[in-house]
Amino acid sequence: MTQQPGLIRRIDATGIPLLLARLGVGGMFTYLAIMKLLNPIHFLKALRTYGIMELVPYWGCNLIAVVLPWLELTCAVALLLGIGIRGAALLINGMLAFFTPLLVVHALELLHAGKFAAFCAVKFDCGCGTGEVFICPKLAENIALQVGALIALFSASRRFCLAALCACCQGRCGTSAPPAGMVPTAKSSD
Numbered sequence: 001m002t003q004q005p006g007l008i009r010r011i012d013a014t015g016i017p018l019l020l021a022r023l024g025v026g027g028m029f030t031y032l033a034i035m036k037l038l039n040p041i042h043f044l045k046a047l048r049t050y051g052i053m054e055l056v057p058y059w060g061c062n063l064i065a066v067v068l069p070w071l072e073l074t075c076a077v078a079l080l081l082g083i084g085i086r087g088a089a090l091l092i093n094g095m096l097a098f099f100t101p102l103l104v105v106h107a108l109e110l111l112h113a114g115k116f117a118a119f120c121a122v123k124f125d126c127g128c129g130t131g132e133v134f135i136c137p138k139l140a141e142n143i144a145l146q147v148g149a150l151i152a153l154f155s156a157s158r159r160f161c162l163a164a165l166c167a168c169c170q171g172r173c174g175t176s177a178p179p180a181g182m183v184p185t186a187k188s189s190d
Helices: 007-013 016-038 040-048 058-081 085-112 135-154 162-173
Strands: 123-125 132-134
Touching: 007 016, 016 040, 016 058, 016 085, 016 135, 040 058, 058 085, 085 123, 085 135, 132 135
Parallel strands: none
Antiparallel strands: 123 132
16 A cells, blocks of 8 residues: 655645745845846945944955845746756745844844834835835745745755756757656667
8 A cells, every 4th residue: 555645745746836936936036136236335235234244354245245146146047947946945045044134133223222113113225125125024025935945945846947847858869868757768670
């Protein structure tokens, strides 16, 4: 008697959760990266508000402001195309895991400074490329992006991914072994 896969595995096997996660996270990170690339000086100034740049030499701050948006864009395009999904999702998860707590700390500093009456009323430019945002919707957005990136990281499906299509095509063209489940047939020499 074979054991049937659980509900989560069956849903994952459809490829739909991965596709939605890739399109959502990849699309959002593409937009945010482009906004930062269009104005790297503004992004650098926003990064300085978190107080972590004092730990980095001045040239390192400039390097971060230039490299980080390109890294975001590279990961976003990889997710959108379905190439290197796990690596891209891991990097995006790392960026979100680093910057989301910084958002909370900065919002709490502004709240305790008496500039705002309530936590959800805190509004500032987080450096994400979207201008001033309220903290509660921004945290919800970051959590949704984190969940999407985690789905992309742990999904076993590769349906609707360019990498799976390329692997299948390579198998038919004879440049590599056929994909799993495909048995090569012997050609007759008539």
